[in-house]
Amino acid sequence: MQRSLETQVDQAVEAWLRWVPRWEPATHRGRIAPCRRCLGSPILSAAGIGANVPHGVQHGLSTRIKTIVDHAVAEYTARNLPMLQQELDQQAARNRARSYRPSEDLEPEFEGLPLDPDPVPGAPFLFTIAGLADAESIELPPLPPLTEEAKAALRQEVALADEYANMVGREICGILLRHRLNVQAAISQHVEPQIEALLEELTSSLDSPFDPESP
Template sequence: MDGSIESRVSQQVDDWLVWLPRWRPGTHRGRTRLCRTCFGSPVIAAAGLNTDVPHAVQHALAMRMKHVIDAEVDEFTETHLPLLSREIRLNQERKAASAYHPAEGLDPAYTGLDLDPPALPDAPYLFTFAELARPEASVTLPAAPLPLTDEEKAAIRAEVKLADRQAALVGNRVCLELSRNSERLRVAVAEFVEPWVLALLADLDTALDSPLWPRGI
């Protein structure tokens, strides 16, 4: 397959469209805060899914696009930004020393979401994924690197700016390609998502009970 950004975006859209018919509304818990990946996202806006679309549906697409952008920026960093690449590698080595990484290897539909639901009052307490992700006391972390010189700090800051600029360029290309696919994205949402939303609204309507309505009828 063509390795261009546009072809990768198109392939991710195809994968999202395959996943979408399996989506079901979540009922186990509500969100306690806005998703920083999806709220105000230009990716979601370019896809035409920024209005009246459930967050889980938006998030599954946004994370697929984030993976495309991250992969491109990682490749650019590895090839052109040696100091920043070294710092990222050292950080990854320290992270790898922790005992467990529950957020890794998840399907894009779940990547980036909170792994631990809010605790229920009086519920039995076992553990949280966040606790499991912490390094064990017996694990020896790699030694901290030597402090950077002022010149190295300035060079890394310059490379970070280049990486940010590359991310913005790739993001613009991703959004442009998504806008070209927005029609089939909206059609799929109308076919597979809206019936579930309408069914939930119908259930809510039958369950509501107003104190102004007559009783015993």
């Protein structure tokens, strides 16, 4: 598993490094709610990405690494956790029955982000993308009920899957330590200059009431 994880993490970081030069500061209004995937992420900390790095840059790497963890847990579940696998298969079949799946097949930089912007007070949406997706989900038939014994067994398998995910995450954090210098160099070269230019432009556009030479 170690060699496979190393290869996958190396490829994920390389893909992120190729993407970073294309990153640009967002010009739209920022979101209010923090991203649960990136906030306080040990993955990002191991990679050397600090909390002051723009969220889009963080999300591009954290999502790629999450995909690796998800695949590892999926393989573990298929081999060792039959009840949980059955539940996942049933949910996957329900998802395939939905004709509108806006959160699928997104680029890593957008995966897992909210589908709609934060609402503006006094200006309600006529509709939301998330609302349309939820409406289709409601129309699907419910999953078959489970007995209490089956629920207890399923909870145990879910706990085992979580434990395995944490183990894989710790392994990946160790691997990411080798990439810290390259990651930080990419941020210094491609991200920080854009932020500094943005701040300089913002500063120059503000009025200076205490400047005697200002008109």
